[in-house]
Amino acid sequence: MNRILITGALGQIGTLLCQSLSNDPDNFILATDIRKPIKNTQYDFVQADVLDYKFFVKLVTEHRINTIYHLVSILSANGEHDPFGTWNLNIQSFQNIVRLGKEYKIKRIFWPSSIAVYGKDISPILAPQQTEMNPETIYGITKLAGEKLMNYYKIKYGLDIRSIRLPGVISINAAGGGTTDFAVEMLNCALNKDKYTCYLLPNTRLPMIYIEDAINAIKALMKTNFKNNERIYSYNVMGYSLTPKIWADAIINKGYKLEVDYKPDYRQIIADGWPQTVDDKLANSIWGWAPKYNIEKTLSDILKS
Ligand SMILES: NC(=O)c1ccc[n+]([C@@H]2O[C@H](COP(=O)([O-])OP(=O)(O)OC[C@H]3O[C@@H](n4cnc5c(N)ncnc54)[C@H](O)[C@@H]3O)[C@@H](O)[C@H]2O)c1
Structure with a gap:
């Protein structure tokens, strides 16, 4: 059984991802967010700040979590109002999830990156999957750092972190x-x-991408069998x-x-x-x-x- 923890579950993507994943009887869902849901959810929900590592240890162990979808982030426009806070939340939450992954043998993690990793100096018409990247927002910088960290932790600890570079949803x-x-x-x-x-x-x-396509992409990527030594990417989709x-x-x-x-x-x-x-x-x-x-x-x- 997939015992899934989702962070940022009340956001634009989390709301539909939780619904979609909870339709599969093989999935147990534990949704978390710093806010409370307005109405009852069809899956378990716990209000939690993703920066509270100890509380997440408790959630992961008590619910025997083996898969995490980490969706919490301050996004591009809001990030420009508070670069320090954005770096702190986006990177520290990423680090907390990775640490949970390492310490509690989480078998798979999903974390979304963004087209914000690109900067003005790439081809504006068709951005290649791999190119020089010089993001000009703090949000883009945290996403690019996350992409690098994802590869680092695969090499360092063998963690299976999967990622999509989402366009506007x-x-x-x-x-x-x-x-x-x-x-x-x-x-x-x-x-x-x-x-x-x-x-x-x-x-x-x-x-841009319609949310149904974005959810299908996330689910397909999480189901893919990769070879152990395969290089991992944050995949472009649109x-x-x-x-x-x-x-x-x-x-x-x-x-x-x-x-x-x-x-x-x-x-x-x-x-x-x-x-x-x-x-x-x-x-x-x-x-x-x-x-x-x-x-x-x-x-x-x-x-x-
Ligand atoms: N929506 C898009 O167009 C888009 C595009 C590219 C990438 N992404 C990425 O997808 C992910 C999800 O995006 P979204 O659009 O659903 O975001 P969103 O802003 O709608 O949702 C984020 C959720 O995180 C919660 N949150 C904020 N701080 C928290 C904290 N400290 N602890 C726990 N929860 C906290 C918020 O309450 C919110 O419900 C993000 O990583 C984002 O960067 C989104």
């Missing part, structure tokens, strides 16, 4: 302060008949490339009234440092990654729920 729930949140915010404004002020310019192009204007037009084409004005703020500079698309051929060739949702299918799926 689209779902009905917003993430906690990312640069690609405009897509979710715009959709919610259309549904609530509100006007939307977009913090990015209309033609800012960024790679669904499609999107601008605020393309997204607004797609929503309007679905019959919604939506008025958008554009007032770029500091997040424009972050977005300008990120690629427009990423090369995800490696994920496809090694563990069969392929997105199922384009822009049209994403909108149809969200709007039917």
